[in-house]
Amino acid sequence: xxxxxxxxxxxxxxxxxxxxxxxxxxxxxxxxxxxxxxxxxxxxxxxxxxxxxxxxxxxxxxxxxxxxxxxxxxxxxxxxxxxxxxxxxxxxxxxxxxxxxxxxxxxxxxxxxxxxxxxxxxxxxxxxxxxxxxxxxxxxxxxxxxxxxxxxxxxxxxxxxxxxxxxxxxxxxxxxxxxxxxxxxxxxxxxxxxxxxxxxxxxxxxxxxxxxxxxxxxxxxxxxxxxxxxxxxxxxxxxxxxxxxxxxxxxxxxxxxxxxxxxxxxxxxxxxxxxxxxxxxxxxxxxxxxxxxxxxxxxxxxxxxxxxxxxxxxxxxxxxxxxxxxxxxxxxxxxxxxxxxxxxxxxxxxxxxxxxxxxxxxxxxxxxxxxxxxxxxxxxxxxxxxxxxxxxxxxxxxxxxxxxxxxxxxxxxxxxxxxxxxxxxxxxxxxxxxxxxxxxxxxxxxxxxxxxxxxxxxxxxxxxxxxxxxxxxxxxxxxxxxxxxxxxxxxxxxxxxxxxxxxxxxxxxxxxxxxxxxxxxxxxxxxxxxxxxxxxxxxxxxxxxxxxxxxxxxxxxxxxxxxxxxxxxxxxxxxxxxxxxxxxxxxxxxxxxxxxxxxxxxxxx
Ligand code: M6R
Numbered sequence: 061x062x063x064x065x066x067x068x069x070x071x072x073x074x075x076x077x078x079x080x081x082x083x084x085x086x087x088x089x090x091x092x093x094x095x096x097x098x099x100x101x102x103x104x105x106x107x108x109x110x111x112x113x114x115x116x117x118x119x120x121x122x123x124x125x126x127x128x129x130x131x132x133x134x135x136x137x138x139x140x141x142x143x144x145x146x147x148x149x150x151x152x153x154x155x156x157x158x159x160x161x162x163x164x165x166x167x168x169x170x171x172x173x174x175x176x177x178x179x180x181x182x183x184x185x186x187x188x189x190x191x192x193x194x195x196x197x198x199x200x201x202x203x204x205x206x207x208x209x210x211x212x213x214x215x216x217x218x219x220x221x222x223x224x225x226x227x228x229x230x231x232x233x234x235x236x237x238x239x240x241x242x243x244x245x246x247x248x249x250x251x252x253x254x255x256x257x258x259x260x261x262x263x264x265x266x267x268x269x270x271x272x273x274x275x276x277x278x279x280x281x282x283x284x285x286x287x288x289x290x291x292x293x294x295x296x297x298x299x300x301x302x303x304x305x306x307x308x309x310x311x312x313x314x315x316x317x318x319x320x321x322x323x324x325x326x327x328x329x330x331x332x333x334x335x336x337x338x339x340x341x342x343x344x345x346x347x348x349x350x351x352x353x354x355x356x357x358x359x360x361x362x363x364x365x366x367x368x369x370x371x372x373x374x375x376x377x378x379x380x381x382x383x384x385x386x387x388x389x390x391x392x393x394x395x396x397x398x399x400x401x402x403x404x405x406x407x408x409x410x411x412x413x414x415x416x417x418x419x420x421x422x423x424x425x426x427x428x429x430x431x432x433x434x435x436x437x438x439x440x441x442x443x444x445x446x447x448x449x450x451x452x453x454x455x456x457x458x459x460x461x462x463x464x465x466x467x468x469x470x471x472x473x474x475x476x477x478x479x480x481x482x483x484x485x486x487x488x489x490x491x492x493x494x495x496x497x498x499x500x501x502x503x504x505x506x507x508x509x510x511x512x513x514x515x516x517x518x519x520x521x522x523x524x525x526x527x528x529x530x531x532x533x534x535x536x537x538x539x540x541x542x543x544x545x546x547x548x549x550x551x552x553x554x555x556x557x558x559x560x561x562x563x564x565x566x567x568x569x570x571x572x573x574x575x576x577x578x579x580x581x582x583x584x585x586x587x588x589x590x591x592x593x594x595x596x597x598x599x600x601x602x603x604x605x606x607x608x609x610x611x612x613x614x615x616x617x618x619x620x621x622x623x624x625x626x627x628x629x630x631x632x633x634x635x636x637x638x639x640x641x642x643x644x645x646x647x648x649x650x651x652x653x654x655x656x657x658x659x660x661x662x663x664x665x
Pocket of ligand 1: 359360361362405406407408409410411414457458459460544548660661662
């Protein structure tokens, strides 16, 4: 939700900032803006709409001499997505310019106070309140650092912000609480950003900022303070192995397509070093007891990965599992038992609701295991143990390869706990360890054909206004994921349903214009699914069904996937539903990587 960036150094700031914003645009894209230093003072340029609109405004300006600035790409929370609400915002005297990600919860009360003191506001945003209150703090304390500290003591809510001061050329201040912010440390230049790809072309040396920290940077130095006491804090500089290419489209038309086609590599990367001498190597779990009961908490696609894992964990590791939507879990009065473990799953590691769930578990004294993709993210840092998914940067708003990586790691966790409990079915470990490493090659071979079929079918069904996605067992979460992908990027209404539940109401919707996308793979539930599909056909419903060669139900559009063993089937089902949604969105002319109303990282509740 919103991307922020700051640059101070030796190169022209604006091109570096705009390039960084392009890499952060997945976080929000309803408006964008930059502020930079010039001889006459701070300049602010803002534009409604995507970054291209800002680019056009900047194109006519001579910004080359400015070597310090900040930028923002917005996902609206307070105020319409129009230029006056775009960031950066300034105080009344234009002494400060500020970009912000998060929500200032007590902004209305602070705004009333500031207005009573004569301040004039030009936007409906909470952010404008933040820059005004900081200006007031600086006036009261006579110093920027102390002024920010004072202002933050007045603020409730979540924030990551970066601030320029007209009186201090070359300097940027920033702070965070519950919204992501990190520093990129270069040579003669330093960066601040919401996410690593923003500065990846310039440096891979990163400092992750913690809640309640305040940072001051210039071209040659950086310092971190406790925002309340202003005591200096020592921070570790970490080297990030992601490369620039991983954060680029690499010849693909969309990030989503690239990321779907990266799944074979993702599986390889997730398995690297994890299978040795017939065993699963997952030392991250060593310090944790095998859970007596597992509560998986996540949102969106990560939630579906958790649901998928529940079937395996219960059957193979005999661990009772409940899978919870984080936004519900956080406001329920959950009952915890001795031996419980909370497992949070998140690609970004910054999802606000999932983070809140961690805090609830912590208060209840329940150990927390994080499964996430972004090294050093909040969820990673707030968990007792963390397993990283090795998916590389996921840029497309629609999550694809992250789910694949989560499934691999969840499978390895199941095997680890199953071995420790002695509960694995005969041959399951050996079969997994033999077949998992073969999966990337099989997937590489099959992906082009899956894409072709997805393209043909999406065109054939492009007039549908609604879809059911049906599956049983582990294909039920796959059905939920297929429906989420389709609605998220093609804006076609879709419902994922447990196939056996259709007859309890939803089947009333079926008619020749309401098609069904079914998972009818060759597993032990195939006959049950086949009966459910007959019920759909009996009501005139058209069906696309993912099937394996051999005994498949007779439907209008069978989509044959090669057969692989047991739970590994899902690794072929997943790209099929992803590519179906992708091709549908492309055919309908939708903005695949940046679907309307969404943002990649949901850091507000
Ligand atoms: O970063 P997270 O995995 O915590 O994100 C969770 C959801 O916001 C995310 O999966 C979302 O549902 C995706 N846009 C789905 O494609």
